[in-house]
Every structure is written in structure tokens, then in C-alpha cells.
Amino acid sequence: MNSIDILVIGHLERNEDGSVICEETWSTSTLIRTGDHNIVVDTSSGFMKPAIKTSLKQIGKVFPEDVDILILTHGHSDHIGNNGMFKKAKVYIHKDEECDVPDAVRIDKETEIAKGVCIVPTPGHSPGSVSVFVDADRHYAIVGDAIPLKDNYTKNVPPKLNVDPGQAMESMKKIVAFADVIVPGHDQPFIAH
Numbered sequence: 635m636n637s638i639d640i641l642v643i644g645h646l647e648r649n650e651d652g653s654v655i656c657e658e659t660w661s662t663s664t665l666i667r668t669g670d671h672n673i674v675v676d677t678s679s680g681f682m683k684p685a686i687k688t689s690l691k692q693i694g695k696v697f698p699e700d701v702d703i704l705i706l707t708h709g710h711s712d713h714i715g716n717n718g719m720f721k722k723a724k725v726y727i728h729k730d731e732e733c734d735v736p737d738a739v740r741i742d743k744e745t746e747i748a749k750g751v752c753i754v755p756t757p758g759h760s761p762g763s764v765s766v767f768v769d770a771d772r773h774y775a776i777v778g779d780a781i782p783l784k785d786n787y788t789k790n791v792p793p794k795l796n797v798d799p800g801q802a803m804e805s806m807k808k809i810v811a812f813a814d815v816i817v818p819g820h821d822q823p824f825i826a827h
């Protein structure tokens with residue numbers, strides 16, 4: 635059975651004018667174990683490297699070089715800061731993300747990456763934002779900034795930073811239709827429904 639561990643819980647800090655304080659903002663990073671694969675979704679901000687290392691140590695038996703798949707929900711710097719830790723991983727990112735990720739596989743549609751682990755396009759925050767839908771003890775959706783904060787879900791509002799609010803709302807609907815548990819980009823995981 636697939637299992638999920640959160641390596642880092644994301645956080646978001648804003649100035650009074652609403653702009654994001656980069657030094658105090660980082661994304662969630664998540665480990666999925668399928669038995670055959672160790673998959674990491676997002677690698678947070680560069681300064682969270684010690685936290686990711688500590689989490690892997692606490693989980694035990696999983697070293698960075700054991701991670702064979704890295705999925706990036708999108709290309710913003712607070713989600714890709716520690717890609718370099720996972721040197722043996724095949725990297726997946728949507729083709730519409732503008733950032734330069736060397737040797738990444740560019741996907742353009744829903745893709746089952748391992749049994750019960752599916753990359754699902756959920757655009758709106760950025761043109762190529764994706765989520766990862768996982769069948770485990772429940773249905774988990776690891777969503778990056780398609781839903782950055784629990785507030786976006788409870789108030790039913792799109793991410794403040796978006797390229798297309800209508801598309802972002804459609805993506806949120808798709809996520810909510812699948813998920814029992816939502817792992818947001820910058821907040822604690824929470825139960826949906």
C-alpha cells in the first residue's frame with residue numbers, strides 16, 4: 635500500500651501590502667513510498683534543506699539517493715530549492731512551466747507515474763501547475779499552490795497569486811472531487827469534505 639510522509643510543512647508570510655516575504659516562506663515537501671518507488675513532491679526553499687534531511691533521518695531507511703522520482707507541482711523557487719539533494723531522481727514537471735529544470739521530463743496530460751500515483755494538471759496558479767493524486771489509506775491530493783492555504787478551500791477562493799482565477803477554481807473543484815485529505819502548498823494537511 636502506498637504511504638505518505640510530509641517532510642516539511644509549508645508556510646507563507648506576507649507583508650502588510652500582501653506581498654510574500656520570501657525569507658519566511660517555503661513550500662511543503664512530501665514523500666510517497668509505493669514499495670517500488672520513493673517519490674518526492676516539491677523540494678521547498680533552499681534554506682529548508684536541513685529540515686528535509688532531518689525528516690528523512692527520522693523516517694529512516696530512506697536516503698536522498700533512494701528517491702527515484704521527483705515531481706514538481708510547478709516551477710516557483712520556493713518549491714524547487716532542494717532539487718539538487720535528489721541526484722538519482724527522474725524529474726517531472728509540466729511543459730508549460732517556464733523555469734529551467736535540467737533533464738526534466740515535461741508532461742502535458744494526466745500521467746500515472748506509479749501504481750496509485752497520478753500527476754494531474756491543475757493549472758491556474760501558474761500555467762503548468764500540477765497536483766499528485768495518491769491512493770493510500772485514503773485519497774490524498776498533494777496540490778502545491780493550486781490550493782496554497784486551507785483558507786482557499788474553506789472560503790472557496792482562488793490562490794491570491796494566479797494567472798487565471800477561473801481555471802484555478804476549476805482545478806480546486808477537480809481536487810476536492812477526488813481528495814479525502816489535501817496537502818496544500820503552504821499549510822498543514824487537512825481533511826476535505
Ligand SMILES: [Zn+2]
Pocket residue numbers: 708710759779
Ligand atoms: Zn507558487
